[in-house]
Amino acid sequence: MARKEKNSPSITRRGLVLMGAQLALVGTLGWRMRHLQVEEAERYRLLAEENRINIRLLPPARGLIYDRDGQPVAINQQNYRIVMVREGAGDPGEVLRRLSLLIEISPDRRERVLRDMYARPAFVPVTVAEHLDWHSFARVASNAPALPGVLTEVGLSRHYPADEVFAHIVGYVGPVSDYDLSQIENPDPLLQIPDFQIGKNGVEKRAEADLRGSAGNSRIEVNASGRVIRELDRVEGSSGQDLQLTIDSGLQDFTLRRMEGQSSATVVMDVQTGEIVTMASAPSFDPNSFVFGISTGEWNALNTDEYRPLYNKAVSGVYPPGSTFKMVVALAALEEGHINPSETVFCGGSIEVGNRRAHCWRRGGHGWMDLRDSLKNSCDVYYYDIAQRVGIDKISEMANRLGIGIRHDLPLPAVSAGNMPDRDWKLRVHGESWLIGDTVNSGIGQGFMLASPLELCVMAARIASGTSVTPKLIRSVDGVPADLSAGAPLGVQTASLDAVRAGMFAVSNDRRGTGYRARIADPQMAMAGKTGTSQVRRITEAERRTGVFRNEDLPWNRRDHALFVAFAPFDAPRYAIATIVEHGGGGSTAAAPIAQDVMIRALYGPEPPIEAWPSAMHQTIRERRRLGQDSASVQWSRA
Known part of the structure; x- marks a missing residue:
């Protein structure tokens, strides 16, 4: 009996563990096979039929x-x-x-x-x-x-x-x-x-x-x-x-329609925050044409138009600033102590510079001019004189401080920096030394100088506010407000700024001012401005002897550019504006009236009172309103 028990098989603990592991492996494989064959059968069936993901x-x-x-x-x-x-x-x-x-x-x-x-x-x-x-x-x-x-x-x-x-x-x-x-x-x-x-x-x-x-x-x-x-x-x-x-649609629409028929640009900005409320370039074009695929005929028409509708003149166009630059020269002279506001310079119609004569726009001259009158009458000889005293380097420094010759950072392609030359620039670019005649030309915003309407608007805003306000085009991104804080102090004496502001006020509000006809009649909204005319051709001595050609007698593309810069209201500045009309002739006749209407619309809103304009214009304004030319409605916004 004992021998029989000795020969019977026995299961050890190690055998039990090994058997359990084998059973677990078989169970796992079985479960996996069931998962693949039953639960994911549809997925693999599709793959097997040469479908792909x-x-x-x-x-x-x-x-x-x-x-x-x-x-x-x-x-x-x-x-x-x-x-x-x-x-x-x-x-x-x-x-x-x-x-x-x-x-x-x-x-x-x-x-x-x-x-x-x-x-x-x-x-x-x-x-x-x-x-x-x-x-x-x-x-x-x-x-x-x-x-x-x-x-x-x-x-x-x-x-x-x-x-x-x-x-x-x-x-x-x-x-x-x-x-x-x-x-x-x-x-x-x-x-x-x-x-x-x-x-x-x-x-x-x-x-x-x-x-x-x-x-x-x-x-x-x-x-x-x-x-x-x-x-x-x-x-x-x-x-x-x-x-x-930051753009105001109603003002933008009005400005573009106000410039209709011109090759021109207007920029309006808040002098405290730098927000650009209008940046219009005329003529314009329909961007939807490019989205849907522009036709060859339409593309050729846009490219061959001498008014350049595809070109953003407000930021890409650069022009000699002409007499709108005289505030820069005046501030440089005041800050360097070369003049005081009451000092006078005699204008006899021209001044001798080296071996040539530099002429004032007024053939007979203006007589004795102080700072205020020099701006009011836009006397060239006054600025020929003080530009020589200050020198081009100090003028260039002041221009840069006021925003000219600086590329302003806006989310737009092809924003131009203009050109504010100095001695080093001419030597580097032209390989020539700076001449006194170059300084004289720069004194009235001619010669090598170039500025965009945006830069001129920034200049006017900085003069108005006394701060280094910078232009801004984005108000918020996904509801997060952009930085719209005021600029830092400009670093120019208040007395100097006040003297220049007084001259600009006289331009628009003194009866003899070059911009008087384009004033704002309401004293509470009075505008301070400066007209400018920049030459695009050289006037020869022979032409001066026989009579300078009038702009209207010249081909369109040889006429002078018309400019106007301003800020308003004078006592509490809110907006600055710069307008240029390419080949428009005189700043007082072509650019200032546009700026006047746009500034009134910006200050008063969609329905300005007719009393905002001088009484001599009331009938014209009534007629424009009757024809719907001053309508404040923006048709597309109601669509």
């Missing part, structure tokens, strides 16, 4: 742009479009032919679509038509089974409801080009999406990173031919940030 980028909604009061000036609209995938089409040419029976597709367009399809991977969709009306879109959608590879999509496209009013500020968007991609070191994958649009000009271009947003993605199931079976998953992207501009 594609991940497509989803373009985000572009950020919107608003004016200072919340009026939209750049929005997104639904865009009904037709796209086509080559690998699902079989014969793309034949499918395009059939599609053209449903919607209009020109032969040239069909050729471009085919080129694009064969230039890209076979599964990448290519846009065939967009901006379709609903009926055309629905007609294609209902015939989709007979159009392999053709997909109907609803996307977003940019629209500018203000048309030309904000064209130079907001700019426009357009498709990404090969050149655009070549300028970017690590391009966003979004830019590879066919027909994806980016900012091409204006704020749209400079604020592209904020406005674009980030892509989402969609996981879609497609079969072997590339046809979409279903969407498996979707992750929406993040919309771009919304921007609010």
Whole structure:
């Protein structure tokens, strides 16, 4: 009996552990097999049938742009479009032919679509038509089974409801080009999406990173031919940030209409915060034409127009500032102690400089002039004299302090810095020494000097406020306010600023002032300004002897530029303005009246009282209002 027990099998503890491990392994494999064969059977069945999962980028909604009061000036609209995938089409040419029976597709367009399809991977969709009306879109959608590879999509496209009013500020968007991609070191994958649009000009271009947003993605199931079976998953992207501009739509619209028929620009800014409330360049253009694809005829017309509608004259145009620069020379002379406000200089009509004579605009001269009268009458000889005393280097320093010759940082492309020359500049650029004649020319804003309307507006704002106020175009980003604090002290003595301000007041309010006819009649809103006329041609001595040609007797492109700068109200400055009319002739006759109307509109709002204008203009204002030329309504804002 004992022997029998010795021979019977026994299970050790180690055997039990090994057996348990084997059972656990078998159980795990069994569970995994059941999971794959039952729970995920559908997924692997689809994969086994040569379906594949594609991940497509989803373009985000572009950020919107608003004016200072919340009026939209750049929005997104639904865009009904037709796209086509080559690998699902079989014969793309034949499918395009059939599609053209449903919607209009020109032969040239069909050729471009085919080129694009064969230039890209076979599964990448290519846009065939967009901006379709609903009926055309629905007609294609209902015939989709007979159009392999053709997909109907609803996307977003940019629209500018203000048309030309904000064209130079907001700019426009357009498709990404090969050149655009070549300028970017690590391009966003979004830019590879066919027909994806980016900012091409204006704020749209400079604020592209904020406005674009980030892509989402969609996981879609497609079969072997590339046809979409279903969407498996979707992750929406993040919309771009919304921007609010400092621009007042009503004033911007009024200013552009007030400059109609001219090649001109006007900038208005808040002298305390630097907010630009108007930046208009005339003539303008419709940015929507670029979004939808501008025609060759329209493009050629814009490019050949001598008034240059595509050019933002307000920030890119630079011109000799003419007599509007005389405040800079006066401040430099006052600060350096070369003159005092009551000191006089005799103007006999000209002054001898080296081996030539520098002439005043008034042939017979102005007689004895102090600072106030020199600005009021815009006496050239006075500034020839004091410019020589101060010297070009100190004049240049004061100009830079007042914002001239400085590139102001605005979210716009091609913002010019103008040119404020000095001795080193001429030696570096021209390889020549500075001459006394160069200083004399600079004393009246001619010669090598150039300034943009933006710079001149900044100059007027700094004189008015006594601070180094800087221009600003963005009021908030996604609701977060921008820094709109006042500028630091300018570092110019109050007495010097007061003397120059008094001269500007006389320009607009003294009966003999060059800008008197363009004054604001209400004493509480009185404007202080300065007219300017800058020559674009040299007047010879022979012409002076026989008689200088009048501007109206010259071809348009040889006439003088007309300028006017100002601030108002005089006792409590709120706005500064600069206006230029290219080849407009005299600043007092061409530029000052525009600035007068725009400043009155800025100070009083949409319906200024007629008493704001001089009584001699009341009938003219009534007639303009009768014809609707002074209407404050902004038609697009009510659409």
